Amino acid sequence: MMKRRATGMLIGVTIVFLVTSALLRYAPWLGFIRAFAEAAMVGGVADWFAVTALFRHPLGLPIPHTAIIPMRKERIAISFGSFVERNFLDPDKIADRLRRQDVAGRLARSMRQPARANQVADFIAEALGGLLRVANDEDVGKLMASGLSDQLVAVQATPMIGRLLGAAAGDQRHHDILVRVVEVATSWIESNQMIIRKRIAGELPRWLPPIVDQKIYEKLLDAARRTLAELYENPEHPLYMQFTATMDNWINNLQHDPQVRARGEALKVEILAQPVLREVAAAVWRDLKAALMTQSTELDSPLRRSIAEGLTHLGDALERDADWREKVDVWAEGLARFIVTRYGHVAGEFITHTVNGWDAMDTSRRIEVQFGRDLQFIRINGTVVGGLVGLLIYTASLLF
Numbered sequence: 001m002m003k004r005r006a007t008g009m010l011i012g013v014t015i016v017f018l019v020t021s022a023l024l025r026y027a028p029w030l031g032f033i034r035a036f037a038e039a040a041m042v043g044g045v046a047d048w049f050a051v052t053a054l055f056r057h058p059l060g061l062p063i064p065h066t067a068i069i070p071m072r073k074e075r076i077a078i079s080f081g082s083f084v085e086r087n088f089l090d091p092d093k094i095a096d097r098l099r100r101q102d103v104a105g106r107l108a109r110s111m112r113q114p115a116r117a118n119q120v121a122d123f124i125a126e127a128l129g130g131l132l133r134v135a136n137d138e139d140v141g142k143l144m145a146s147g148l149s150d151q152l153v154a155v156q157a158t159p160m161i162g163r164l165l166g167a168a169a170g171d172q173r174h175h176d177i178l179v180r181v182v183e184v185a186t187s188w189i190e191s192n193q194m195i196i197r198k199r200i201a202g203e204l205p206r207w208l209p210p211i212v213d214q215k216i217y218e219k220l221l222d223a224a225r226r227t228l229a230e231l232y233e234n235p236e237h238p239l240y241m242q243f244t245a246t247m248d249n250w251i252n253n254l255q256h257d258p259q260v261r262a263r264g265e266a267l268k269v270e271i272l273a274q275p276v277l278r279e280v281a282a283a284v285w286r287d288l289k290a291a292l293m294t295q296s297t298e299l300d301s302p303l304r305r306s307i308a309e310g311l312t313h314l315g316d317a318l319e320r321d322a323d324w325r326e327k328v329d330v331w332a333e334g335l336a337r338f339i340v341t342r343y344g345h346v347a348g349e350f351i352t353h354t355v356n357g358w359d360a361m362d363t364s365r366r367i368e369v370q371f372g373r374d375l376q377f378i379r380i381n382g383t384v385v386g387g388l389v390g391l392l393i394y395t396a397s398l399l400f
Contacts, residue, residue: 035390108316109319117311120307
């Protein structure tokens, strides 16, 4: 639209110049209008040439220093990328802007609004679902197994087990542990009669009658029941003392005996080398992924509610605690400085590569479309200003 106006104005002053030139002999006062039109025509043509020369060769003629943007596209791309990096990605300017924005205060006020907290929770849940969908289950399972294995390898297993047993047996809880062990053993014997009898029968001579394994099983079960009853009735039962001494000795060996510790580490390494660890890690990942995928797609899932509640509590905590707000502001400023310092040049290079990837004429068209309206005003202003200067010169020539 503005291009047509500028061109129309140029055509108009050209017509005025031609008409006034033809009628000047009949009306000398038309000299003023003719002078204005003549200078306006020159100014309009000059500015048309200047504006056109930025984007293409005027009239298709390969005049030197024309079609500047297509011919200098690479230099423009580098300059544009550097300009953005220097002026818009300056760490100090961004940090100063963040300090004036009161990031923590805005975050607190925003998260305390249930609607906003739910909106952010929905976004986080959907983003999590998207990440889970593109995650490779096999790679994640291997990564989890590798990480778990590395952590377990770094841990001294036997001393840790010894400390756990020591904590469990503290405060003279040996009695309770022994009773519980005997209860479990008795219950197992009662629940696995056929397995035990089959095992006993396999160890007996074949010429003994089948009833023998039943009698042995009954005596075994009776002994376990009597032992359990005696432990209930007699707090001073000798078995308590034996069990306590055995436990204490075992705990001490696990923590301090080099041979026991070496055997424990060897057993740990052997267990970690088994494929069961990878299978367990893969199964845990599959179950976790399935649960998170399901909850990330449900509008009112526990996952989304938990995230929203957590965000609300975060907003409340920030609103109450000025020290935490200050920490969040410092963290935000530090994070912004780190990102801009570390990756600011990447943004500049990205802009440079993007502009370089455009076709030369396409680049010219993009810039012309972006700034074309202002450029056409240059043509219009050039026509008007040129005409006024021409009128001024013509008037001065008559006076002097």
